[in-house]
Amino acid sequence: MxxxxxxxxxxxxxxxxxxxxxxxxxxxxxxxxxxxxxxxxxxxxxxxxxxxxxxxxxxxxxxxxxxxxxxxxxxxxxxxxxxxxxxxxxxxxxxxxxxxxxxxxxxxxxxxxxxxxxxxxxxxxxxxxxxxxxxxxxxxxxxxxxxxxxxxxxxxxxxxxxxxxxxxxxxxxxxxxxxxxxxxxxxxxxxxxxxxxxxxxxxxxxxxxxxxxxxxxxxxxxxxxxxxxxxxxxxxxxxxxxxxxxxPGEPKGPNRENHELMEWLDMQPCESVLYVSFGSGGTLSAEQLIELAWGLEISQQRFIWVVRPPARIADGSFFTSGSGSSDGTPDYLPEGFLGRTKNLGLIVSQWAPQVEILSHPSVGGFLTHCGWSSTLESLKNGVPMIVWPLYAEQRLNATMLAEELGVAVRPKVLPTKKVVDRKEIEEMVRTIMASEKGKLIRERVKQVKISALDAIxxxxxxxxxxxxxxxxxxxxxxxxx
Structure with missing residues (x-):
């Protein structure tokens, strides 16, 4: 003191x-x-x-x-x-x-x-x-x-x-x-x-x-x-x-959407859910959003996806009346996506309580832009990553996480240079969530978690x-x- x-x-x-x-x-x-x-x-x-x-x-x-x-x-x-x-x-x-x-x-x-x-x-x-x-x-x-x-x-x-x-x-x-x-x-x-x-x-x-x-x-x-x-x-x-x-964790408070999200997580098996978020400033192209949606769907792995509209329609709206398909899927995602994945995952508009999600025992993976704050939150909770760098120093972070620390997988080509197709997304999701390689990555990230907690x-x-x-x-x- x-x-x-x-x-x-x-x-x-x-x-x-x-x-x-x-x-x-x-x-x-x-x-x-x-x-x-x-x-x-x-x-x-x-x-x-x-x-x-x-x-x-x-x-x-x-x-x-x-x-x-x-x-x-x-x-x-x-x-x-x-x-x-x-x-x-x-x-x-x-x-x-x-x-x-x-x-x-x-x-x-x-x-x-x-x-x-x-x-x-x-x-x-x-x-x-x-x-x-x-x-x-x-x-x-x-x-x-x-x-x-x-x-x-x-x-x-x-x-x-x-x-x-x-x-x-x-x-x-x-x-x-x-x-x-x-x-x-x-x-x-x-x-x-x-x-x-x-x-x-x-x-x-x-x-x-x-x-x-x-x-x-x-x-x-x-x-x-x-x-x-x-x-x-x-x-x-x-x-x-x-x-x-x-x-620190955000208080659950009276927010009904966050309360329901955490209740849904409570009902999922241990380490079975992939959390998908690109940070407060991360947006994808319309084409990439479609491919990501299909990749998540065909992987058949549970997910929580924090979605922002692509830049051309990023007006702050999300589910707007009279738009999208009959099940409420917005126009910029595949038609009927919400209906087909309603028993598989959750779509969250714009923001989610990330600290609470990453610390939940049901979460077993994080698809992230690998900003350093998000990276540290993932490491401290022992959650392996799919790294998807977009800007700033995120390419450096992605290389460290995937190639040096061995706690992540990454696309073959930088997402800023080429659209990552649904097949590759499916493979990365399955690697982290449901493969022997994923188990080894999970063991490694849990060692890093112990190291992080020891340091503080x-x-x-x-x-x-x-x-x-x-x-x-x-x-x-x-x-x-």
Whole structure:
């Protein structure tokens, strides 16, 4: 337990996928370590975001400070990619962030600033107020290594990374296959690539880096951060693997749909249900939705599928009166799909209580976009995966899960390059849910689960890493005074 007077500010970039990890970290620091935590939120108008704030931002030591929204319409166009938009929004919000911190009078102002991975430009504000500054990266150590080494790769390699014939080498770490680079590295001429290289440089300008991973999961990469001389020239900050930090379970509450879903799960055999979800931002093409529906149906395995309409009709509606087939199947799924699979699975509109589902004993597999938060939730519950990467760093995650950890299967070709047909989907589902290979994968993921839980128990590697981080904070604050 640290001194309760320690006041930590955590800055979250816009978007639900960035807000949730920051709130989880804030809760851990406030609940387990007695710190006062203020989360500075670049809030959007999302109703789901408001719900998440209400669920995760509770407790006497946790405050939320909303930063006024900024208008970036004059700074972007139809071709501006997601990472560039986020960076521009943060950049435009910096004066408001500074005002928010300056408005906290002496004695109430934060002692340190933790920035999420997109907000490192705020380090200059921390320096102005003489605050130690850290970055929190809620993804894998492998991703951090690639991002921080990107300024070196930028000088070493000519042409597009995806056109290279040899893996991208990072000293002391696993190499990166060109097809597995993170989304901003696909096009070196795009603004989001330049933003990524900038962030890679800025990570080491802080006093330390918190990563949502643990020692046993990524031992080679974490050792390289500490011991490889060539890599240490780039990654000069101390790295603290403090994960896996994941969401607590959402309360069932009065939501009738969620209550019925969990009741249905209670009636299914152990490890018999495949959970299918592509995260808060994952959408598939109309053609791919049809193939996925057929693949699930012909596999004859139980499932829960969180479905979002394809992009062309993603208007927030789902089952609308007068549309689709007579059994209520929407137009973008095969006619009669709901009727034919009513005894096999459940279709859920837009959102489901993922933590509760993955922790339920009836769930035996997870078809996922393999965002890192979803990945950790699956690993902590010992659930094997079918990995279906869509964007961001998900290709890296998919390669680690399927080829290194052996806890997943994946399509033969990246789903972003080619439609995965129903036959291949059926084969992957049956492999995970009903094959000898699936049993071996299940045994392996349960070993990873034990490792994950050990890391966050008293005396575990991640608990010790968090304490080392807090000791470093104390030393820096004493030096400041």
């Amino acid at each position: 640290i001194n309760q007077k320690l006041h930590i500010a955590i800055l979250a970039s816009p978007g639900l996928g960035h807000l949730i990890p920051v709130l989880i970290l804030g809760n851990r620091l406030a609940t387990d370590h007695g710190a006062k935590v203020t989360v500075l939120v670049n809030k959007t108008s999302s109703s789901v975001e408001s719900q998440v704030l209400n669920n995760l931002a509770s407790g006497p030591n946790m405050d939320i400070l909303e930063i006024p929204p900024v208008n970036i319409s004059h700074l972007i166009d139809a071709d501006t990619k997601a990472v560039a938009k986020i960076c521009i929004m943060v950049r435009e919000a910096l004066p408001f962030i500074r005002s928010a911190i300056a408005g906290m009078k002496d004695g109430h102002r934060p002692d340190i600033l933790i920035s999420d991975l997109f907000c490192t430009e705020a380090f200059s504000i921390a320096t102005e107020f003489n605050m130690p500054k850290y970055v929190y990266v809620p993804t894998s150590a492998w991703h951090v290594a690639l991002k921080m080494y990107s300024p070196v790769l930028d000088k070493q390699i000519e042409g597009q990374y995806v056109d290279q014939t040899e893996p991208l080498k990072i000293p002391g770490c696993k190499s990166i296959r060109p097809e597995d680079v993170v989304e901003p590295m696909v096009d070196r001429n795009d603004q989001q690539y330049r933003e990524l290289v900038r962030m890679g440089r800025e990570f080491s300008t802080g006093d330390g880096i918190l990563i949502n991973t643990w020692e046993d999961l990524e031992q080679v990469t974490l050792e390289a951060f500490r011991e490889n001389e060539s890599l240490r020239e780039v990654i000069m900050s101390t790295v603290y693997p403090i994960g896996p930090l994941t969401r 128990q008293e005396g575990g590697s991640s608990v010790n890493a968090m304490r080392d981080f807090l000791k470093d904070v104390t030393v820096r604050l004493n030096m400041r005074s």
